[in-house]
Amino acid sequence: xxxxxxxxxxxxxxxxxxxxxxxxxxxxxxxxxxxxxxxxxxxxxxxxxxxxxxxxxxxxxxxxxxxxxxxxxxxxxxxxxxxxxxxxxxxxxxxxxxxxxxxxxxxxxxxxxxxxxxxxxxxxxxxxxxxxxxxxxxxxxxxxxxxxxxxxxxxxxxxxxxxxxxxxxxxxxxxxxxxxxxxxxxxxxxxxxxxxxxxxxxxxxxxxxxxxxxxxxxxxxxxxxxxxxxxxxxxxxxxxxxxxxxxxxxxxxxxxxxxxxxxxxxxxxxxxxxxxxxxxxxxxxxxxxxxxxxxxxxxxxxxxxxxxxxxxxxxxxxxxxxxxxxxxxxxxxxxxxxx
Amino acid sequence: xxxxxxxxxxxxxxxxxxxxxxxxxxxxxxxxxxxxxxxxxxxxxxxxxxxxxxxxxxxxxxxxxxxxxxxxxxxxxxxxxxxxxxxxxxxxxxxxxxxxxxxxxxxxxxxxxx
Numbered sequence: 001x002x003x004x005x006x007x008x009x010x011x012x013x014x015x016x017x018x019x020x021x022x023x024x025x026x027x028x029x030x031x032x033x034x035x036x037x038x039x040x041x042x043x044x045x046x047x048x049x050x051x052x053x054x055x056x057x058x059x060x061x062x063x064x065x066x067x068x069x070x071x072x073x074x075x076x077x078x079x080x081x082x083x084x085x086x087x088x089x090x091x092x093x094x095x096x097x098x099x100x101x102x103x104x105x106x107x108x109x110x111x112x113x114x115x116x117x118x119x120x121x122x123x124x125x126x127x128x129x130x131x132x133x134x135x136x137x138x139x140x141x142x143x144x145x146x147x148x149x150x151x152x153x154x155x156x157x158x159x160x161x162x163x164x165x166x167x168x169x170x171x172x173x174x175x176x177x178x179x180x181x182x183x184x185x186x187x188x189x190x191x192x193x194x195x196x197x198x199x200x201x202x203x204x205x206x207x208x209x210x211x212x213x214x215x216x217x218x219x220x221x222x223x224x225x226x227x228x229x230x231x232x233x234x235x236x237x238x239x240x241x242x243x244x245x246x247x248x249x250x251x252x253x254x255x256x257x258x259x260x261x262x263x264x265x266x267x268x269x270x271x272x273x274x275x276x277x278x279x280x281x282x283x284x285x286x287x288x289x290x291x292x293x294x295x296x297x298x299x300x301x302x303x304x305x306x307x308x309x310x311x312x313x314x315x316x317x318x319x320x321x322x323x324x325x326x327x328x329x330x331x332x333x334x335x336x337x338x339x
Numbered sequence: 340x341x342x343x344x345x346x347x348x349x350x351x352x353x354x355x356x357x358x359x360x361x362x363x364x365x366x367x368x369x370x371x372x373x374x375x376x377x378x379x380x381x382x383x384x385x386x387x388x389x390x391x392x393x394x395x396x397x398x399x400x401x402x403x404x405x406x407x408x409x410x411x412x413x414x415x416x417x418x419x420x421x422x423x424x425x426x427x428x429x430x431x432x433x434x435x436x437x438x439x440x441x442x443x444x445x446x447x448x449x450x451x452x453x
Contacts, residue, residue: 077371
């Protein structure tokens with residue numbers, strides 16, 4: 001049977017409607033995914049950087065605190081113990097655990113970076129105007145999304161790798177018109193969304209489980225504490241003038257202020273005030289880090305829900321995504337100001 | 340019933356207390372043995388904390404309720420010893436008790452997960 005031309009057009013329009021996706025919503029979804037994975041990646045990478053130098057921090061801090069020992073023989077023993085290979089002072093398991101944690105953070109960081117790159121690719125895919133641009137743009141976007149597959153198993157121990165997206169677009173796109181390209185783009189976006197959805201769920205599930213979340217938050221907070229302990233030891237021994245930290249503290253409230261050199265008789269008071277300021281800043285930094293970790297996870301969960309809507313061909317709740325993403329932005333902005 | 344976060348917090352507090360108090364404890368030390376005991380206490384507490392974190396991030400959780408209760412009791416003893424300005428020898432004994440409990444907690448965690 002031969003259908004009239006208008007019937008072909010009508011059929012094509014129905015097919016296009018069935019396969020259409022909310023591209024603007026998808027772009028917001030992709031940008032929120034990018035932001036959340038970026039925030040997590042930065043935290044994980046900073047943790048790894050600190051873990052990599054932590055043994056140096058400990059060596060310096062543990063040596064500096066020997067200045068507190070006033071009896072000469074005991075003071076010598078204090079310094080010798082830090083410099084020695086004594087297992088009582090340097091438990092071998094500690095170094096092994098430090099390296100294990102650094103390795104965990106490195107793998108987690110690599111996987112989150114791949115996910116971040118995949119979301120960039122997804123945004124490019126949503127941005128692509130199928131009616132005007134070439135198939136190359138979509139294929140470039142897929143290269144990023146497919147790179148995620150290899151790294152996905154790093155998100156969770158024993159996690160399954162994702163199937164790569166077999167793009168049929170490159171072969172099909174050459175001879176098709178704008179309408180066909182639109183359909184292919186929608187199909188491609190849905191395939192990409194499903195893979196990202198799987199990856200983001202794997203990541204949030206891994207980070208949300210109680211033991212992982214408790215350990216991750218504890219570690220992020222403790223690494224700030226290690227930094228503060230190193231700083232305190234340098235202040236105590238006289239390497240860092242207590243005025244230094246108080247300068248920064250007062251300038252936040254009175255930006256144009258120049259502090260005077262305090263009389264020597266007040267040195268103990270200045271040191272105590274510097275310690276109090278450092279302690280308050282540490283508590284603030286620790287709270288902000290935990291808040292940003294939670295905000296990043298909340299954004300990932302919002303992104304996951306919207307992936308579900310996209311795949312069900314429903315309009316996306318852009319306010320839902322933006323609400324989570326904006327909260328994350330404001331937390332990160334506050335955190336950066338505290339650094 | 341304690342949560343994993345609470346158990347970690349006990350081990351972390353033990354380490355942070357050792358870290359914060361070490362300068363003061365060292366200032367009271369009179370002999371090389373005192374110094375070594377104080378430094379070993381910090382090293383054990385540090386090792387217990389990072390081992391607990393590594394165990395949590397790389398293996399399954401563990402049931403460590405009994406040791407957790409003991410760790411709480413040990414911490415209370417150390418806090419009280421400091422508040423009472425106890426003699427260094429008494430303090431070292433309490434410190435060692437707290438760290439040994441944290442290490443015991445960790446061993447239990449590992450024994451269940453490996």
